[in-house]
Each structure stands twice: as structure tokens, then as C-alpha cells.
Amino acid sequence: MIARIMEPIIKIRGLTKIYQSKQRLGLFRSRVKEVVALKDVDLDIFPGESFGLLGPNGAGKTTLIKCLTTLLLPTRGTAWLNGHQLERDENAIRASIGCMLMGERGLYWKLTGRENLDFFGALYQIPPDARKTQA
Numbered sequence: 001m002i003a004r005i006m007e008p009i010i011k012i013r014g015l016t017k018i019y020q021s022k023q024r025l026g027l028f029r030s031r032v033k034e035v036v037a038l039k040d041v042d043l044d045i046f047p048g049e050s051f052g053l054l055g056p057n058g059a060g061k062t063t064l065i066k067c068l069t070t071l072l073l074p075t076r077g078t079a080w081l082n083g084h085q086l087e088r089d090e091n092a093i094r095a096s097i098g099c100m101l102m103g104e105r106g107l108y109w110k111l112t113g114r115e116n117l118d119f120f121g122a123l124y125q126i127p128p129d130a131r132k133t134q135a
């Protein structure tokens with residue numbers, strides 16, 4: 001029983017992300033430039049914990065969040081969120097998390113706070129009446 005309670009809600013094992021981008025060297029010459037943004041990240045976060053991810057610019061914070069929220073494919077390694085494994089169960093992960101990427105409101109900046117809640121509630125398939133009361 002205790003072992004079940006202590007199961008991490010986020011479990012990351014060996015998560016590695018290497019970006020590859022083309023670097024122009026001249027009119028007809030280019031080479032592939034590699035950036036290791038995450039290198040073998042292991043991390044356990046337990047239910048009820050508040051976890052802050054701190055680091056200097058370029059440390060890989062956004063890359064890690066994007067991998068965990070299924071927005072970016074890791075190069076290798078894996079993670080489990082709410083018991084669902086990254087590359088196996090993307091839809092279940094998306095349905096079980098909430099994510100607000102700061103400064104990336106994109107299309108939704110014209111919506112009020114209440115309209116935002118209503119919109120995202122609809123994406124999570126909460127019925128209209130329940131959305132109204134919960135918002």
C-alpha cells in the first residue's frame with residue numbers, strides 16, 4: 001500500500017534530446033550542427049510535491065517540458081506521467097495534464113480568463129454545464 005502511494009507521478013529515465021540544425025557555411029555548403037539540450041535526465045516527482053525547474057538560459061527547461069507534454073520527441077530515454085509512458089500513450093498523457101507555456105498564448109490572447117477556461121474545458125471534453133460552474 002505504501003509502495004503504491006509512493007509511486008512517482010512523474011518518472012523520467014535517461015531522457016536525452018539532441019537538436020540537429022543545418023548550419024550554412026557558404027552558398028552550396030552546409031553542415032549539421034548538434035545541440036545536446038538534455039543529457040540522460042533521471043528524475044522522480046511524487047504526488048503532492050511542488051517542483052520548480054531552475055537553470056540559466058539554454059539549460060533545457062523548455063525542452064524538458066515540451067518532451068514531457070508530448071510536444072517534442074526525445075532522442076532517447078523515456079518518462080511516465082500519471083502512469084502513462086511517453087511514446088506509448090500520448091493521448092492519455094495529454095488528457096491527464098494541464099500546461100500553460102508562459103508567453104505562448106498564441107491564438108487565445110483575445111479570450112477573457114473565463115472564456116479561456118471554457119475553451120480548454122471543451123478540449124478536455126467537459127460538458128458545457130459543468131464547464132460553466134467549474135469556471
Ligand SMILES: Nc1ncnc2c1ncn2[C@@H]1O[C@H](COP(=O)(O)OP(=O)(O)OP(=O)(O)O)[C@@H](O)[C@H]1O
Nearest residue numbers: 019021035037055056057058059060061062063064
Ligand atoms: N529548435 C531548436 N533547434 C536547435 N536548438 C535548439 C532548439 N530549441 C532549443 N535549442 C537549444 O537547446 C538548448 C536548450 O534550450 P531550451 O530552450 O530548452 O532552454 P531553456 O532552459 O528553456 O532556456 P530559457 O531560460 O532561455 O528559456 C539551447 O542551447 C537552445 O539553443
Ligand SMILES: [Mg+2]
Nearest residue numbers: 058061062063
Ligand atoms: Mg525556456
